[in-house]
Amino acid sequence: xxxxxxxxxxxxxxxxxxxxxxxxxxxxxxxxxxxxxxxxxxxxxxxxxxxxxxxxxxxxxxxxxxxxxxxxxxxxxxxxxxxxxxxxxxxxxxxxxxxxxxxxxxxxxxxxxxxxxxxxxxxxxxxxxxxxxxxxxxxxxxxxxxxxxxxxxxxxxxxxxxxxxxxxxxxxxxxxxxxxxxxxxxxxxxxxxxxxxxxxxx
Amino acid sequence: xxxxxxxxxxxxxxxxxxxxxxxxxxxxxxxxxxxxxxxxxxxxxxxxxxxxxxxxxxxxxxxxxxxxxxxxxxxxxxxxxxxxxxxxxxxxxxxxxxxxxxxxxxxxxxxxxxxxxxxxxxxxxxxxxxxxxxxxxxxxxxxxxxxxxxxxxxxxxxxxxxxxxxxxxxxxxxxxxxxxxxxxxxxxxxxxxxxxxxxxxxxxxxxxxxxxxxxxxxxxxxxxxxxxxxxxxxxxxxxxxxxxxxxxxxxxxxxxxxxxxxxxxxxxxxxxxxxxxxxxxxxxxxxxxx
Numbered sequence: 136x137x138x139x140x141x142x143x144x145x146x147x148x149x150x151x152x153x154x155x156x157x158x159x160x161x162x163x164x165x166x167x168x169x170x171x172x173x174x175x176x177x178x179x180x181x182x183x184x185x186x187x188x189x190x191x192x193x194x195x196x197x198x199x200x201x202x203x204x205x206x207x208x209x210x211x212x213x214x215x216x217x218x219x220x221x222x223x224x225x226x227x228x229x230x231x232x233x234x235x236x237x238x239x240x241x242x243x244x245x246x247x248x249x250x251x252x253x254x255x256x257x258x259x260x261x262x263x264x265x266x267x268x269x270x271x272x273x274x275x276x277x278x279x280x281x282x283x284x285x286x287x288x289x290x291x292x293x294x295x296x297x298x299x300x301x302x303x304x305x306x307x308x309x310x311x312x313x314x315x316x317x318x319x320x321x322x323x324x325x326x327x328x329x330x331x332x333x334x335x336x337x
Numbered sequence: 338x339x340x341x342x343x344x345x346x347x348x349x350x351x352x353x354x355x356x357x358x359x360x361x362x363x364x365x366x367x368x369x370x371x372x373x374x375x376x377x378x379x380x381x382x383x384x385x386x387x388x389x390x391x392x393x394x395x396x397x398x399x400x401x402x403x404x405x406x407x408x409x410x411x412x413x414x415x416x417x418x419x420x421x422x423x424x425x426x427x428x429x430x431x432x433x434x435x436x437x438x439x440x441x442x443x444x445x446x447x448x449x450x451x452x453x454x455x456x457x458x459x460x461x462x463x464x465x466x467x468x469x470x471x472x473x474x475x476x477x478x479x480x481x482x483x484x485x486x487x488x489x490x491x492x493x494x495x496x497x498x499x500x501x502x503x504x505x506x507x508x509x510x511x512x513x514x515x516x517x518x519x520x521x522x523x524x525x526x527x528x529x530x531x532x533x534x535x536x537x538x539x540x541x542x543x544x545x546x547x548x549x550x551x552x553x554x555x556x557x558x559x560x561x562x563x564x565x566x567x568x569x570x571x572x573x574x575x576x577x578x579x580x581x582x583x584x585x586x587x588x589x590x591x592x593x594x595x596x597x598x599x600x601x602x603x604x605x606x607x608x609x610x611x612x613x614x615x616x617x618x619x620x621x622x623x624x625x626x627x
Contacts, residue, residue, distance in 0.1 A: 155391040158466035158477075164402045165608070170469045188349050195353045199360075203380045204388060205468055205477065206504045206511040209373065210361030217353045257472045260365065262518055273471045 136185040142299040146181065146189075149295060150197045153177040158204060169273050171280035173288065174201060175249050178216050179242045180285070180292040182223030183232065184300065190220030208260065215252045219245040238289040243282030250277040382481070382506040385465070389479055392465040396611075403609045424559055435528065457491075457577065457616035460484050462510070464610045474500075474517035474537070476610060481508045485617045489575050491564075492613050497581040497604030498522065498564060499613050510615070514607050515545065515582070523565040523574045524582055526556060532565045535582060535601060545583060547599035552590035556599055560585045573622035 136142070153174045162170045174197050182190025198213030223245055232238065251274050293300065363373040462478035480486050482505045490502040492512045500520060503513040515522055516537045524535040524547060531554045538544040550556060562585065566578025583603040590597040 151387075155388060156395070157469055158388065159392040160395045160398055160402075162467040162469035163399050163609070169471070172469055188346050191350055191353055195357065198357075200384075203377050204384060204466060205473075205475065206377065206381060206506070206509075207468070207473065207475075208361060209364040209377060210357040210359070213360065214354065214357040217350075217357065221350055253470065253472070262472055269471065 136189065136296065136299045138185070138189065138299060142296060145295055146193060147196075149177060149181075149292060150174075150193060150200065154197060154200045154204065157201070166280075167272065167276060168269075169276040169280065171284055172246065172250075172277060173284055174198075174212075175216060175219055175246045176242050176281050176284045176288045177292060178220040179223040179245050179281075180238065180289045181296075182220040183227045183238055183241065183289070184293060184296055185224065186228055187221050187224030190222075190224035191217045192220075194218070194220030211253065211256050211260070214256065215249045218252065219249045222248075239282050239285035242285035242289070243278045246281030247274060247278030250274040378504075378506040382508050385479065385481075385506065385509045388465050388477070388509075389463075392463070392479075406609070421559070432528075457619035458485065459493075459614040460486060460617050461612060461614055462486075463612055465509070467610075472518075474514040474520075474607070475503070476512050476514065476613075478510050478512055478613060478615070479508065480615060481506045481510050483507045486510045486615050487617065491576045491580065491616045493580055493616065494605045494610065494613055496606065497583065498576065499605050499607065499610065501575050502615060512613065512615075515603060516607055522576060522582065523567055524562045525565040526550075526585070527561045527563060530554075531556075532567075533599070535562065538600075545601040545603060547585070547601055548596060550588075550597045550599055552594065552597050554597070556585055556588035556597065558585055558587060562601055575622075577616070577619065 138146075153176075157173050161173050164170060178190065178194045178197055181193045185193075194216030195213045198211070198216040199209065201207075201212045201216075202209045223241060226241060254270055254274060360373065363371070364377070367374055460480050462480035462484075464476045465479050466477040468475045478492075486502055486505055488502055488505060492499045492501060498515060500512050500514040500517070502510050503519075504511040513520055515535065518537060520537065522535040523532060525532045526547070531550055533547040533550045535545055535547050538546045547556075547562065562582040564576040564578060564580040564582060565574060566576055566580075567574050581604055583601045586600045586602045588597055588599045
């Protein structure tokens with residue numbers, strides 16, 4: 136992904152929208168007592184599209200915003216979300232996303248991992264809740280919810296960031312489509328194709 | 338070049354993890370106060386108008402979700418409510434005769450209680466956000482210290498007790514619900530006791546348990562709980578006397594257990610909160626931090 140100022144603004148808007156949606160809508164829509172989390176889904180999508188650094192930075196920022204608005208202990212959500220954003224990005228840098236089911240499955244798995252990480256941190260911080268069936272149910276259902284949410288959210292995030300995408304990021308866009316003619320010329324002059332072939336543009 | 342990229346990636350990751358841990362320990366050790374807490378409250382104040390607009394815009398969608406939930410629940414509640422109406426009619430007759438006796442007896446005994454709700458200044462607030470995890474049962478409301486809201490102010494709805502204010506910014510406040518693991522409310526079973534402490538059940542925050550009720554005390558199913566509102570002159574309950582909390586759904590005692598297991602269903606719909614009232618001001622309560 137080629138991150139310009141305009142793309143950075145789009146990513147910031149996406150994260151803000153995800154956090155607001157989570158706090159003002161999704162937290163009310165619980166099924167079996169568990170509310171879906173849209174923020175991890177967006178963070179994983181950004182990691183899968185933009186790589187490990189972008190995933191981690193976006194996860195950290197989204198977590199910070201979430202904890203700030205809820206007046207909760209700062210850093211808890213940041214730590215969890217930056218981890219899953221980073222892992223999503225590492226996957227993208229190491230493997231080809233060939234199937235359309237890969238992003239939802241990865242999102243479900245990473246959200247499950249994130250929910251388990253959050254549980255571990257909260258228990259370490261002294262939350263008076265035993266490791267009960269409720270906690271396990273919460274973790275599992277968060278994963279299922281994330282899988283279901285990723286089916287519409289991942290394409291939406293990819294669409295929002297389309298101008299910045301290059302081939303190999305799970306999309307069908309080519310380099311020529313991704314860049315404006317002027318930028319494409321500059322990119323080629325700077326040896327962009329060779330860098331792109333080595334997977335160094337993330 | 339590739340190694341440089343890998344070094345940069347690792348450096349960013351380590352930096353972000355360290356920043357998270359520093360924030361975590363700073364917030365945790367200062368319990369929301371100090372410079373980090375001030376910055377957090379300042380940022381929350383700045384962002385609260387955006388949160389408010391989003392909350393208003395998404396209200397129709399929330400109402401739709403609530404409608405589905407309430408319709409689903411209503412099917413099971415119909416028979417239960419019919420039984421409750423019959424029970425309430427019986428209790429109403431008992432209550433009317435008891436009220437007459439109370440009016441005569443009250444002047445004869447000096448009951449030292451925290452003054453009732455009528456002596457507080459209620460501030461109506463709208464719920465604009467809610468905690469999405471099972472770990473915390475908190476909501477954010479659109480009234481803060483500029484409206485006179487202070488930490489530990491009781492929060493109610495028309496149905497009953499909701500919780501108390503646990504943090505404030507200028508324009509918002511965080512309300513810790515009675516289903517949060519940090520909540521404990523001293524409660525009285527009507528009409529004449531006993532008193533106990535109402536807490537969420539460990540591991541299942543949607544169920545409330547009235548604790549410290551000895552097995553020899555008879556608790557009837559359907560009995561109503563109100564806040565006990567005690568004060569011994571040095572320390573006080575966070576809640577005034579007489580706020581309705583909920584109804585006893587079951588009371589069981591097992592051999593060898595020191596206390597009964599009294600399950601309580603809250604009157605207030607804590608999952609579908611839209612508007613709440615914060616009881617600000619009121620008479621001083623000894624030993625209660627404001």
